[in-house]
Amino acid sequence: MSTTRKPFPKGKKSPQARGARRSYVRKAGDSEADPYIYGLHPVVHALRNPSRTHHRLLVTANALRRLAEELGSAPDALIAGLTVEEASSNQISRIAGDDAVHQGCLLYCDPLPDLGLDDLHEPQRLLLLDQVTDPHNVGAVLRSAAAFALDAVVVTTRHSPRLTAVLAKSAAGALDIVPLARVQNLSRALEDLSERGFVTIGLDASADRPLEDIALPGPFALVMGAEGKGLRQKTRDTCSTLARIDMPGRMPSLNVSNATALALYITDRNAGKG
Structure with a gap:
């Protein structure tokens, strides 16, 4: 990863990042789905999926570096319009649950569209x-x-x-x-x-x-x-x-x-x- 180019905007801490939950309007998909997913690979593939609508990413500094490596040379297009907020692992655990293996990242996103x-x-x-x-x-x-x-x-x-x-x-x-x-x-x-x-x-x-x-x-x-x-x-x-x-x-x-x-x-x- 280049040292002269930041693949993500610098994360900002916020009240939401400190554990508060935020609701999003569901336009499609499973109405009972969780409003977020967590874990490095689930988040990477969700960001790559054009069928997903992304809202907000809570991420630790270390996980941010790992996400940038996984996403490759053009992550900016994948996170267009996405709010990226730096958070601690404990802050993310307060949202995902103490037993969640979140690997330092949690993405608020809409569920996938319903298919038949x-x-x-x-x-x-x-x-x-x-x-x-x-x-x-x-x-x-x-x-x-x-x-x-x-x-x-x-x-x-x-x-x-x-x-x-x-x-x-x-x-x-x-x-x-x-x-x-x-x-x-x-x-x-x-x-x-x-x-x-x-x-x-x-x-x-x-x-x-x-x-x-x-x-x-x-x-x-x-x-x-x-x-x-x-x-x-x-x-x-x-x-x-x-x-x-x-x-x-x-x-x-x-x-x-x-x-x-x-x-x-x-x-x-x-x-x-x-």
């Missing part, structure tokens, strides 16, 4: 979650979806997690990389995808076929059930096929985020084969 299946541009690889609600699991699932270049993650309007700062931190920036679409009814969405030529694969431990044996010559949608309950019966009945992941060890199952990562690896290897 029809808003996705010619998707080929989708991941659908059947009532998976734990924010840590969903965040980890989004991170895996970004790693395997999925076109979107689809959740239901009800029985899905709020887009909290905890979820955004668990996703490590993937919330601003992989579109998150919502549908009213998962079974109808699966029927719609089947009509569009998707192979819809429900992951189920009792399935007759291993996931490795499923040919994927065209677009596909992988469906993961909630931890413990698995796929609902209606979801099972609507998927075009069910598949299992065989585990060689003494632990017969994985949690949903780990199982998703493994399933995405297998489907990535099978993609294009048929």
